[in-house]
Amino acid sequence: MSLIKLYGMPMATCTMRVLLCLEEVGAKYELVPISMPTGEHKSPAHLARNPFGQIPALEDGDLTLFESRAIARYVLRKFKGQGPDLLKEGNLSESAMVDVWLDVEAHQYNPAISPIVYQSLILPRMYGGTPDQSIIDTNLEKLKKVLDVYEARLSKSKYLAGDFFSLADLSHFSYTKYFMATPYASVFDSYPHVKAWWEDFTSRPAFKKVAAGMGGHQ
Amino acid sequence: MGMKVYGLTKTTNVARVLISLEEVGAEYDVVPVDFATGEHKSQAHLIRNPFGQVPAFQDDDVMLFESRAISRYILRKYKSNLLREDDIKEAALVDVWVDVEYGQYNTPASSICYNVIVKPMHGEEVDLEVVDTNLEKLKKVLEVYEARLSQCKYLAGDFISFADLSHVPCTYYLMLTQYKSVFDSYPHVKAWWEAIMTRPSIKKVFDIMSA
Numbered sequence: 001m002s003l004i005k006l007y008g009m010p011m012a013t014c015t016m017r018v019l020l021c022l023e024e025v026g027a028k029y030e031l032v033p034i035s036m037p038t039g040e041h042k043s044p045a046h047l048a049r050n051p052f053g054q055i056p057a058l059e060d061g062d063l064t065l066f067e068s069r070a071i072a073r074y075v076l077r078k079f080k081g082q083g084p085d086l087l088k089e090g091n092l093s094e095s096a097m098v099d100v101w102l103d104v105e106a107h108q109y110n111p112a113i114s115p116i117v118y119q120s121l122i123l124p125r126m127y128g129g130t131p132d133q134s135i136i137d138t139n140l141e142k143l144k145k146v147l148d149v150y151e152a153r154l155s156k157s158k159y160l161a162g163d164f165f166s167l168a169d170l171s172h173f174s175y176t177k178y179f180m181a182t183p184y185a186s187v188f189d190s191y192p193h194v195k196a197w198w199e200d201f202t203s204r205p206a207f208k209k210v211a212a213g214m215g216g217h218q
Numbered sequence: 219m220g221m222k223v224y225g226l227t228k229t230t231n232v233a234r235v236l237i238s239l240e241e242v243g244a245e246y247d248v249v250p251v252d253f254a255t256g257e258h259k260s261q262a263h264l265i266r267n268p269f270g271q272v273p274a275f276q277d278d279d280v281m282l283f284e285s286r287a288i289s290r291y292i293l294r295k296y297k298s299n300l301l302r303e304d305d306i307k308e309a310a311l312v313d314v315w316v317d318v319e320y321g322q323y324n325t326p327a328s329s330i331c332y333n334v335i336v337k338p339m340h341g342e343e344v345d346l347e348v349v350d351t352n353l354e355k356l357k358k359v360l361e362v363y364e365a366r367l368s369q370c371k372y373l374a375g376d377f378i379s380f381a382d383l384s385h386v387p388c389t390y391y392l393m394l395t396q397y398k399s400v401f402d403s404y405p406h407v408k409a410w411w412e413a414i415m416t417r418p419s420i421k422k423v424f425d426i427m428s429a
Contacts (some may be wrong), residue, residue: 051362056368063307070313077306093280099287108269149268182387
């Protein structure tokens with residue numbers, strides 16, 4: 001079996017989403033760095049893997065994939081049985097709940113949290129820019145409304161899709177880990193069930209390993 | 219009890235679910251949610267969709283929201299081949315292009331539709347700068363789609379899938395505007411759309427949306 005190749009960077013949020021899955025299932029893979037500062041993500045070689053010029057992309061034999069959540073589903077299906085069942089595709093209602101909360105992460109949580117991470121960490125550290133506080137403040141309000149929903153949900157079930165850890169929970173890790181390095185981390189203190197949920201799944205070995213790859217960026 | 223979809227049939231995200239229901243031939247009811255009276259923020263609706271949005275969906279004791287998640291549930295329940303879940307590679311390609319639909323196509327396309335269709339309905343002024351910005355974004359996306367659809371008949375491969383059908387509701391509205399001509403520059407995309415439009419389920423959903 002040829003080795004899976006993941007093209008991306010170990011401290012990049014979407015690459016981390018896939019790394020977590022690979023680590024959870026114990027897959028053998030090679031991480032091939034793509035240099036964003038030199039524009040490698042827009043090179044013809046990389047555009048052939050990801051036509052939108054983004055990371056990550058994954059090659060497994062003759063299959064090339066992009067979009068981190070789609071790649072994550074593939075990895076979890078391919079190695080099903082080797083690691084934890086994070087998709088529950090053998091159960092119609094459980095797999096539907098995983099799909100629901102994975103879409104919530106993409107459509108509700110991520111749009112609120114990622115501008116905060118970008119403005120307060122990425123812009124100043126990577127590009128020497130000045131954070132736009134109005135963008136941060138607007139998105140903090142949005143994030144709090146999302147966390148209201150999460151708090152209610154996690155008061156009723158241990159994890160987002162049910163009483164089982166799933167891809168829906170995992171998908172939140174990378175942006176949330178960065179958020180915890182911003183001055184706004186204490187926002188989570190007002191949501192005790194959300195905070196407990198976060199602390200629970202960040203103790204998983206796969207998470208510790210991927211967090212270590214974030215280097216000085218955490 | 220049959221399946222229930224909560225929302226209005228003109229709404230793109232509701233229409234997405236109707237497409238899956240029509241594709242599998244399921245029996246269902248549409249239960250309207252009245253935004254004008256704030257029904258979407260009522261306790262009864264928030265139990266179905268905690269973000270106060272539509273659609274929401276119920277099948278016996280299964281309650282779901284998020285139109286693409288609902289669609290997957292329906293397609294799986296009826297063992298539709300639109301998810302290609304018998305083939306791990308094909309299923310992955312379907313997932314890729316569903317995520318592209320949400321992450322790349324939907325934002326500029328729906329922004330244009332919102333500005334040129336919805337805003338005038340509410341007597342609001344159209345922001346042409348926003349329309350132009352999103353038109354440029356959409357063209358860049360259509361360039362990628364043109365290249366992809368030059369290599370295979372549909373987005374995930376030479377088979378139609380949920381990835382293609384997920385584009386239908388927003389594209390339906392886009393094609394009602396003057397910006398439909400944008401597609402003329404992308405012949406493979408145009409042919410792809412025309413092929414999708416011939417499906418009986420799509421024709422039926424168009425009738426429902428325009429009623």
